[in-house]
Amino acid sequence: MRIKVALVEDTRGIRENWARLIDASPGYQCVCACGSGEEALKKVPLATPDVVLMDINLPGMSGIECTARLKQSMPQVQILIVTVHADNDRVLSALQSGASGYLLKRTTPAELLSAIQDVLNGGAPMTGEIARKVIASFRRPAPVTIKDAGLTAREEEILELLTQGYANKEIADRLSVSFDTVRTHLRHIYEKLHVRSRTEAATRYLRNAESVAKAELRPFV
Numbered sequence: 001m002r003i004k005v006a007l008v009e010d011t012r013g014i015r016e017n018w019a020r021l022i023d024a025s026p027g028y029q030c031v032c033a034c035g036s037g038e039e040a041l042k043k044v045p046l047a048t049p050d051v052v053l054m055d056i057n058l059p060g061m062s063g064i065e066c067t068a069r070l071k072q073s074m075p076q077v078q079i080l081i082v083t084v085h086a087d088n089d090r091v092l093s094a095l096q097s098g099a100s101g102y103l104l105k106r107t108t109p110a111e112l113l114s115a116i117q118d119v120l121n122g123g124a125p126m127t128g129e130i131a132r133k134v135i136a137s138f139r140r141p142a143p144v145t146i147k148d149a150g151l152t153a154r155e156e157e158i159l160e161l162l163t164q165g166y167a168n169k170e171i172a173d174r175l176s177v178s179f180d181t182v183r184t185h186l187r188h189i190y191e192k193l194h195v196r197s198r199t200e201a202a203t204r205y206l207r208n209a210e211s212v213a214k215a216e217l218r219p220f221v
Contacts, residue, residue: 006032006049008040037066056083071098101125149192163202
């Protein structure tokens with residue numbers, strides 16, 4: 001059985017090279033190739049890939065946000081970030097959004113194919129440079145939890161709608177407030193949670209909810 005791979009990369013030449021590499025390699029098949037995150041959300045679930053190779057710097061929706069949304073609809077799919085970016089914030093945001101590995105585009109074809117196999121075997125493939133950044137992140141102070149962030153009731157309400165995928169205008173309409181009011185609340189939410197984007201805020205909220213649920217289910221001893 002061949003490993004089914006989907007591609008999300010806006011540069012046509014790179015996308016075509018990846019597709020040719022995968023199709024020419026025994027045991028691999030490119031089942032979908034998309035040039036944007038929006039296109040990926042429509043086509044990737046229908047292609048049912050085992051692994052998605054995801055660029056970060058896409059037109060419109062970022063690869064990090066696309067990763068988070070694909071993982072919500074396809075929790076079983078493995079997503080490998082393959083990008084030129086190696087800064088700490090992007091690395092951690094991608095992993096927090098559900099990516100299982102992080103490679104740089106200078107990775108060789110053999111290393112790329114090996115990483116696809118590795119992630120399906122339960123590994124978390126990363127280039128050495130990326131692995132060092134992840135290790136360094138563990139030395140940072142623990143992130144602020146939702147409970148300790150001091151969010152107001154309205155801010156929590158907006159954050160919950162954000163995690164459900166609603167755009168700012170949709171949130172404003174549902175809460176009968178202005179678009180600018182939503183933006184102001186979101187800015188305060190980012191500041192209190194020490195995050196920089198909608199994706200990071202949503203990821204923090206979902207992980208917090210998961211932790212709370214696990215704590216509630218933990219039996220007394």
